[in-house]
Amino acid sequence: MNDFLEVVVxxxxxxxxYAMLGLGLVVIYRSTxxxxxxxxxxxxxxxxxxWTIWNAGVPLWLAILGGMAGGFLVGILLHxxxxxxxxDPHEKPLAVVIVTIALFLxxxxxxxxxxxxxxxxxxxxxxxxxxTIGGVAIQWQKIxxxxxxxxxxxxxxxxxxxxxxxxxxxxVASNSESAGLCGVPVPRILxxxxxxxxxxxxxxxxxxxxxxxxxxxxxxxxxxxxxxAITLGGFDSLIGAVVGGMVVGILSAxxxxxxxxxxxxxxxxxxxxxxxxxxxxxxxxxxSKEVQRV
Amino acid sequence: MTSTGPRWVRYASGAVMAVVLVALxxxxxxxxVNQFVTWMCLAVAAAGLNLLTGFNGQISVGxxxxxxxxxxxxxxxxxxxxxxxxxxxxxxAAVCFVAGVVIGLPALRIKGLYLALVTLxxxxxxxxxxxxxxxxxGGSSGLSLVVPQxxxxxxxxxxxxxxxxxxxxxxxxxxxxxxxxxxTVVMFIVVANIVRSRTGRSLVAIRDNEVAAEASGxxxxxxxxxxxxxxAAIAGVGGAMLALNNGRVxxxxxxxxxxxxxxxxxxxxxxxxxVGPAVGTVVAGLFNDVIAPExxxxxxxxAPVILGVLLVIQMLLAPNGIVGQIRDLQARIxxxxxxxxxxxxTGHLATPGGTGTEPEDLGSASGT
Numbered sequence: 001m002n003d004f005l006e007v008v009v010x011x012x013x014x015x016x017x018y019a020m021l022g023l024g025l026v027v028i029y030r031s032t033x034x035x036x037x038x039x040x041x042x043x044x045x046x047x048x049x050x051w052t053i054w055n056a057g058v059p060l061w062l063a064i065l066g067g068m069a070g071g072f073l074v075g076i077l078l079h080x081x082x083x084x085x086x087x088d089p090h091e092k093p094l095a096v097v098i099v100t101i102a103l104f105l106x107x108x109x110x111x112x113x114x115x116x117x118x119x120x121x122x123x124x125x126x127x128x129x130x131x132t133i134g135g136v137a138i139q140w141q142k143i144x145x146x147x148x149x150x151x152x153x154x155x156x157x158x159x160x161x162x163x164x165x166x167x168x169x170x171x172v173a174s175n176s177e178s179a180g181l182c183g184v185p186v187p188r189i190l191x192x193x194x195x196x197x198x199x200x201x202x203x204x205x206x207x208x209x210x211x212x213x214x215x216x217x218x219x220x221x222x223x224x225x226x227x228x229a230i231t232l233g234g235f236d237s238l239i240g241a242v243v244g245g246m247v248v249g250i251l252s253a254x255x256x257x258x259x260x261x262x263x264x265x266x267x268x269x270x271x272x273x274x275x276x277x278x279x280x281x282x283x284x285x286x287x288s289k290e291v292q293r294v
Numbered sequence: 295m296t297s298t299g300p301r302w303v304r305y306a307s308g309a310v311m312a313v314v315l316v317a318l319x320x321x322x323x324x325x326x327v328n329q330f331v332t333w334m335c336l337a338v339a340a341a342g343l344n345l346l347t348g349f350n351g352q353i354s355v356g357x358x359x360x361x362x363x364x365x366x367x368x369x370x371x372x373x374x375x376x377x378x379x380x381x382x383x384x385x386x387a388a389v390c391f392v393a394g395v396v397i398g399l400p401a402l403r404i405k406g407l408y409l410a411l412v413t414l415x416x417x418x419x420x421x422x423x424x425x426x427x428x429x430x431x432g433g434s435s436g437l438s439l440v441v442p443q444x445x446x447x448x449x450x451x452x453x454x455x456x457x458x459x460x461x462x463x464x465x466x467x468x469x470x471x472x473x474x475x476x477x478t479v480v481m482f483i484v485v486a487n488i489v490r491s492r493t494g495r496s497l498v499a500i501r502d503n504e505v506a507a508e509a510s511g512x513x514x515x516x517x518x519x520x521x522x523x524x525x526a527a528i529a530g531v532g533g534a535m536l537a538l539n540n541g542r543v544x545x546x547x548x549x550x551x552x553x554x555x556x557x558x559x560x561x562x563x564x565x566x567x568x569v570g571p572a573v574g575t576v577v578a579g580l581f582n583d584v585i586a587p588e589x590x591x592x593x594x595x596x597a598p599v600i601l602g603v604l605l606v607i608q609m610l611l612a613p614n615g616i617v618g619q620i621r622d623l624q625a626r627i628x629x630x631x632x633x634x635x636x637x638x639x640t641g642h643l644a645t646p647g648g649t650g651t652e653p654e655d656l657g658s659a660s661g662t
Contacts, residue, residue: 035407037355037414082606092613093406094353098561099609101355101554106602112595220550224418227411265422271415278404278412 005136007253013142014225015249016149020204021219021226022233022241023152024197029235030173031193032079034089034096038103040223042078042198044216045107046071047205048115051122051214060125064206068199075198078103079191111216119213125206145207152200153242160238169193173236221267225252228270231277234287243285248273315475319468327467328539333579334478335536340559340571341485342528347557348565349489350521351501352401356413357556359420360390360526362548364533366424366431369543372439372455379441379455379538383477386534387527394526398519417553424545436544439537454541474535481531486568488524497521498566529556555582558601562608564615573616 021043028036036042050067054060082099089096126144130137160166171179172189180186204226205219212218228248233240248270255269256262262269283289319327343357367389368382377385397416401409424431431437440452459469488494496517499507508514537543555578563574586597612619 035411037410082610085610090406093410094347094351094561094565095609095613096407097353097355097410098557099606101557102602102605102609104602105554105598105605109595109598109600109602113593113599117595221418224415227415231411261426264426265419267415267419267422271419274415275400275412278408279400282403282408 002135004254005134007257008250009136009138009142011250011253012246013139013145013249014253015229015246016142016145017204017207017222017245018225018229018248019149019242019245020145020152020200020207021222022229022245023156023238024201024204025226025230026233026236026238026241027156027193027197027200029230031169032083032089032190033173034083034100035227035235036197037097037100037223038078038107039197039201039226040219041104041107041111042071042075043201043205044219045074045111046198046202047122047209047214048111048120050202050206051115051120051209054122055120060123064125064202067206068202071198071202072195075194075196076191079194083194084187084190108216115216117216119215120209122206122209122214124210141207141210148203148207149242149245152203153238156200156238165189165192224267225249225270228274230284231274232284234284236288237284237286240284240286319471324465324467327471329579329583331471331474331539332536333575333583334474335532335539336556336559336579337532337572337575338478338481338535339529339532340556340563340575341482342525342530342532343556344560344565344567344571345485345488345497345528346521346525348560348567348570349494349501350497350518350525352518352522353406353410354413354525355410355550355553355557356397356416356420357525357529358548358550358553359416360393360529361533361536361552361556362420362424362543362545363393364390364530365537365543365548366437366533367530368534368537369437369439370430372441372538373437376442380473382538383531383534386530390530390533391523391527393530394523395519397526398522401522402515402518414550414553417550420548421545424548431543431545434545436542438542455538470539474539477531477535481528482568482572485528489568493517493520558605560615562605562615564617564619564621567615567617567621570615570617577616 021039024043025036025039028034028039046067049070050060050063053066054063058066082103083096086092086095086099124139124141126140128139128141130139131143132138158166160170168179168184168189169192171182171184172186176186179189204222208218208222225248226245229244230237230241231244232247233242233244251269251273252266256264256266277284318330322330339357339361342360343354346352346354346357364383364386367386368379371377371382371385372379397413400412404412425433428434439455441455442452457466457470457473459466461469464472489497496507496512499510499512500514500517504514536547540547559574559578560571561574562577563572564570581601582597586594589596608615614622
């Protein structure tokens with residue numbers, strides 16, 4: 001039983017990271033309606049910014065704030081230069097896929113160009129120590145990840161539901177044309193969405209790096225898990241991203257442990273989950289239903 | 295083939311292309327000729343992807359996995375079952391057709407960006423699948439294609455596949471080049487015939503407006519599933535060619551990057567054009583195999599950055615790709631000459647699933 005619980009704890013820790021990445025994906029989906037295949041690389045890139053600041057002797061938490069600011073700017077820049085000129089993503093999905101994949105390639109190459117191909121070491125934010133609760137050892141880093149996730153999710157929910165900016169963002173998401181007519185600066189809101197998503201992605205990267213090593217490919221698998229999380233939770237639901245992230249984290253930790261077919265493919269349960277949800281409940285657990293006009 | 299220009303222009307450009315293709319292996323050293331053969335394998339897979347993504351509008355970021363499945367099918371059949379080499383692409387096509395139909399079934403309900411997501415996951419999953427079933431696939435160390443032969447070096451019973459030229463004066467790499475060129479040309483003719491048939495027109499109709507196609511009597515589900523299967527089968531042939539050319543298969547050759555490059559080849563060359571995938575593969579090949587290695591040491595990794603930036607620029611300025619752009623240009627020139635309305639400006643990427651059917655698309659698909 002304790003073994004099982006320990007696997008679950010590992011899953012929750014990973015799930016928190018997937019959920020953080022998922023939050024970024026949801027924010028972009030809500031503001032611009034596209035699935036951002038470059039989100040993982042964006043978060044890898046800004047984690048390297050964190051490392052650079054931290055490596056210069058700045059305390060880690062301060063470096064993370066710096067990295068978030070850097071990521072925010074990179075996100076805004078990419079949106080303005082590459083994504084925004086494309087127009088409505090659902091009218092031309094292939095163009096959106098190609099552009100986000102182009103950003104994926106460019107960011108990955110740029111990171112290799114700037115920081116090299118050797119993995120860097122980033123200390124865990126909450127240290128190496130662990131606490132034993134009821135016979136189950138839990139690293140502080142995992143508890144920290146969950147707490148940070150809760151803080152981020154709460155922040156986003158408050159932002160969307162309690163502020164004028166959030167109201168504007170929701171208005172743009174539901175009908176950008178009418179929002180524009182009511183005086184909402186639509187392009188600026190969309191740009192802000194990308195910036196925020198990149199900033200929250202930084203945190204996901206900071207929690208991934210100590211575990212996998214800070215390398216240019218570290219977020220590629222995490223991205224698929226993040227997508228699985230928001231597919232389950234619903235593409236436009238912040239709470240869904242959190243719940244989905246947890247479920248995906250636990251599933252992909254527990255299933256390979258007990259099902260030998262999936263031993264070397266922790267990704268397989270996540271994949272089956274994506275497929276099943278899209279087939280049978282495309283709006284996910286908490287998402288809003290997509291209505292199509294013919 | 296794909297142009298709307300006068301007949302003699304098409305024949306002339308076709309003849310020039312044929313001469314260049316025949317002359318290439320005599321103009322370059324063996325390692326380059328070998329790279330050209332690799333490009334052919336990718337071009338065939340890209341042509342398969344184009345049938346699905348370009349003509350039918352179903353986006354797949356997972357064709358690298360089907361390409362890999364074809365390669366592994368060929369490798370296992372040659373090594374474990376002793377199949378003759380040139381029979382394996384047929385078997386690879388059959389296996390990948392089934393796999394394509396299986397992926398195509400959920401794709402009936404999953405569309406657009408969401409289908410891209412699912413196929414992206416398939417692409418990411420493929421190398422892990424290979425390692426999971428390592429008893430069959432050799433796991434991460436890969437699989438060498440060996441055939442039992444009497445005259446193997448050092449008295450071994452088996453040795454790697456060889457391509458001995460039956461013609462005097464033709465080196466083995468040149469012989470192989472022509473064998474693979476023949477297969478590639480056949481595959482492109484197959485795609486061209488599919489596209490110009492009744493089925494091909496229904497594919498385009500589905501892409502442009504699914505409801506309208508259904509209303510016009512197209513069996514949408516059947517067409518979409520068969521397209522997925524056929525597209526996968528063609529990609530599988532490309533993979534089998536790759537396995538036969540390299541003499542070994544490796545999970546690292548079929549990562550997500552391959553899927554990405556296939557998609558890039560289709561879009562750069564021109565989605566929904568017959569020769570577009572070949573043009574795109576050559577451009578991507580020139581970039582990856584010829585230009586990128588020339589970059590100075592410090593900037594070795596700049597290649598993907600340059601590629602990414604170029605792709606974004608292309609999507610913004612010339613979303614129809616090289617062939618599509620040439621076709622638009624020709625249409626515009628023709629329109630100016632006849633004083634008519636330039637109809638070729640709207641593109642496939644600009645409005646798939648858009649407001650209505652585009653006469654230009656349907657016309658070119660039916661081979662005018």
